[in-house]
Amino acid sequence: MTQQFRPPAVPLVTVDPYFSVWSAADCLTDKHTTHWTNKRNSMSGMVRIDGLTRRFMGITDLDEESDIPEPDAMKQTSLEVTATSSKYKFVGDGILLEVDFTTPLLLDDLDLLSRPASYVTFRVQSIDGKPHDVQVYADITGEWCVNTPDQKIVWSRNEIGSGIEALRMGSEQQPVLQQVGDDLRIDWGYVYLAASKSETTQTAIQSYKLRGHFIESGALSLQDDKREPRAVADDTPVMAVLFDFGAVNETVKSEYAVLAYDDIHSIEYFNRPLDAYWRRSGMSFEDMLAAAFSQYDDIIGKCETFDKALRQESMEAGGSQYADILSLAYRQAIAAHKLVLDENNEVLFLSKECFSNGCIGTVDVSYPSIPLFLKFNPELVKGMMRPIFRYAGSEQWHFEFAPHDVGCYPLANGQVYGENKLEYQMPIEECGNMLIMAAAVCLSEQNADFAENHWELLTKWANYLIENGLDPNNQLCTDDFAGHLAHNANLSVKAIIGIGAYATLCRMLGKTEDMSRYSVTAKEMAGQWTAMADAGDHYKLTFDSADDTWSLKYNLVWDRLFGLHLFPSDILEKEIPYYAAKQNRYGTPLDSRNSYTKSDWLVWCASMAASKDDFAKMIAPLWDSLHESPSRVPLTDWYDTVTGEQVGFQNRTVVGGFYIKLLHPLNV
Numbered sequence: 001m002t003q004q005f006r007p008p009a010v011p012l013v014t015v016d017p018y019f020s021v022w023s024a025a026d027c028l029t030d031k032h033t034t035h036w037t038n039k040r041n042s043m044s045g046m047v048r049i050d051g052l053t054r055r056f057m058g059i060t061d062l063d064e065e066s067d068i069p070e071p072d073a074m075k076q077t078s079l080e081v082t083a084t085s086s087k088y089k090f091v092g093d094g095i096l097l098e099v100d101f102t103t104p105l106l107l108d109d110l111d112l113l114s115r116p117a118s119y120v121t122f123r124v125q126s127i128d129g130k131p132h133d134v135q136v137y138a139d140i141t142g143e144w145c146v147n148t149p150d151q152k153i154v155w156s157r158n159e160i161g162s163g164i165e166a167l168r169m170g171s172e173q174q175p176v177l178q179q180v181g182d183d184l185r186i187d188w189g190y191v192y193l194a195a196s197k198s199e200t201t202q203t204a205i206q207s208y209k210l211r212g213h214f215i216e217s218g219a220l221s222l223q224d225d226k227r228e229p230r231a232v233a234d235d236t237p238v239m240a241v242l243f244d245f246g247a248v249n250e251t252v253k254s255e256y257a258v259l260a261y262d263d264i265h266s267i268e269y270f271n272r273p274l275d276a277y278w279r280r281s282g283m284s285f286e287d288m289l290a291a292a293f294s295q296y297d298d299i300i301g302k303c304e305t306f307d308k309a310l311r312q313e314s315m316e317a318g319g320s321q322y323a324d325i326l327s328l329a330y331r332q333a334i335a336a337h338k339l340v341l342d343e344n345n346e347v348l349f350l351s352k353e354c355f356s357n358g359c360i361g362t363v364d365v366s367y368p369s370i371p372l373f374l375k376f377n378p379e380l381v382k383g384m385m386r387p388i389f390r391y392a393g394s395e396q397w398h399f400e401f402a403p404h405d406v407g408c409y410p411l412a413n414g415q416v417y418g419e420n421k422l423e424y425q426m427p428i429e430e431c432g433n434m435l436i437m438a439a440a441v442c443l444s445e446q447n448a449d450f451a452e453n454h455w456e457l458l459t460k461w462a463n464y465l466i467e468n469g470l471d472p473n474n475q476l477c478t479d480d481f482a483g484h485l486a487h488n489a490n491l492s493v494k495a496i497i498g499i500g501a502y503a504t505l506c507r508m509l510g511k512t513e514d515m516s517r518y519s520v521t522a523k524e525m526a527g528q529w530t531a532m533a534d535a536g537d538h539y540k541l542t543f544d545s546a547d548d549t550w551s552l553k554y555n556l557v558w559d560r561l562f563g564l565h566l567f568p569s570d571i572l573e574k575e576i577p578y579y580a581a582k583q584n585r586y587g588t589p590l591d592s593r594n595s596y597t598k599s600d601w602l603v604w605c606a607s608m609a610a611s612k613d614d615f616a617k618m619i620a621p622l623w624d625s626l627h628e629s630p631s632r633v634p635l636t637d638w639y640d641t642v643t644g645e646q647v648g649f650q651n652r653t654v655v656g657g658f659y660i661k662l663l664h665p666l667n668v
């Protein structure tokens with residue numbers, strides 16, 4: 001099989017934290033497809049060629065009592081993961097089958113970005129010079145709309161307009177916005193499988209034994225199952241589509257299906273349910289689905305154009321391995337969010353802290369993710385910050401520093417991290433993050449109105465950093481898995497750059513005296529930092545630790561991007577070579593305490609390397625970790641640099657930080 005890059009898991013349907021399906025295998029036929037939580041969200045795909053059935057996706061799972069054998073798998077010859085698509089090719093019995101999974105997450109089109117519709121395109125052609133009779137079958141199970149398989153579901157079919165056949169399934173109870181937590185799947189709303197009506201297209205809602213019927217006959221049993229409601233685990237219901245391509249020759253024939261999810265309400269925002277962004281003008285789900293069909297050719301064309309342009313830019317910036325990494329990270333970084341509007345019709349872009357604690361709108365998860373969104377649509381960075389500003393300015397928040405989060409997904413009703421106890425807060429971390437994010441988005445837009453609208457809080461946080469940031473007391477930072485740490489040198493860097501970021505905002509708003517005062521303060525603090533952290537050929541982990549300690553000083557990247565020049569240039573001239581010297585098989589550890597690393601911070605440090613070649617050398621072990629890791633999960637950002645194995649975290653938006661090499665200096 002031609003597969004230059006083997007992702008640890010392949011994104012198939014990636015819309016939001018709930019509507020998310022992956023293949024954690026080398027070949028699409030090796031395993032059941034899963035939700036990002038690793039729970040089964042099964043899809044099955046088969047093709048019948050001249051009366052002989054083969055598998056190209058998933059496992060049929062027919063009863064042991066069945067005398068119908070599992071069809072042999074087609075030979076998968078290639079897999080290409082682009083920013084918006086995952087493209088498989090299979091060969092067998094004289095035909096080539098291409099299966100493309102496309103979720104059009106184009107960041108410059110918020111209607112399309114928020115649309116809960118994903119495409120599966122099937123293309124077939126003869127490759128042996130002979131005509132072949134071909135039928136393609138695909139289905140999804142009721143697992144997609146429940147959290148646990150003991151939950152009961154109901155189903156129905158609906159004709160949309162005169163040209164779309166839509167099948168749907170949903171839980172019987174419909175507990176809208178009731179489930180709260182991390183390792184959860186949605187159990188409200190309705191999942192859809194839809195296809196254009198034609199004489200050569202059939203659809204059915206049946207037991208999963210429908211797969212056996214297709215294996216034997218090449219057709220569907222067209223009588224829908226009437227035994228509803230029932231538990232998903234009980235004779236698992238599936239929704240299926242069959243495309244009869246008829247006689248296939250060298251000319252490519254194609255068909256597509258749309259997978260969609262109506263979540264009814266998406267987020268609860270300070271005790272008010274909010275709908276997805278695409279619904280803001282009253283569009284019905286049926287109209288949205290019809291638009292997904294009518295715009296198919298245009299959308300697929302835009303996705304292909306974007307994917308090619310992004311890969312070209314990525315290769316020019318960092319080489320082919322960097323381009324592979326960015327393509328894999330793209331959909332994951334976006335689909336860990338939900339896009340909604342608040343009561344003022346302002347964008348909210350709320351993340352889920354996946355495979356961690358399920359927090360919503362986490363500041364130190366947003367912070368590493370922003371390079372992707374600064375690059376393509378800074379409005380989404382504002383959408384990450386607005387909930388924090390609202391909460392921090394309310395009577396609910398009693399601290400002088402910035403909050404960590406605004407709740408647990410999908411409820412954004414106030415911070416839940418650490419039960420709001422002071423010892424579990426991240427005072428320097430979150431103040432620095434909010435100030436840096438504010439400066440980044442205002443510089444990207446060359447307009448500081450957004451910061452001015454929240455000036456009182458930003459000023460409070462900048463002053464907090466002046467008073468407390470140079471030598472942080474014992475507290476958590478974003479790398480909270482490593483525990484509390486006092487005198488953290490990298491956290492001090494964040495505080496200093498946060499003050500410098502505030503000075504930049506003062507300049508943009510014409511506050512000349514304040515700009516001068518905060519700039520001077522930040523510069524003086526940077527000078528003190530240099531003396532306190534100096535260990536000769538590198539800089540220490542903490543100000544009071546031995547000279548042989550060290551850490552990745554990833555926060556320094558904004559000194560360059562903002563053009564602050566607070567820290568001497570020779571710091572990086574020491575630090576970057578030192579990181580290279582500490583590199584293990586799969587990258588440089590986060591610090592001297594452990595062999596694990598954070599991939600987002602690794603890329604930030606690599607982006608500060610003196611040359612493209614040096615950058616590529618620091619990136620290569622990360623590429624290797626993805627290509628070789630035994631941990632078959634959606635992209636993890638926390639892994640061991642010796643073994644390549646996942647330590648924790650997966651499917652998090654922080655991988656948007658990989659895009660930092662594509663950012664140019666913002667302070668122009």
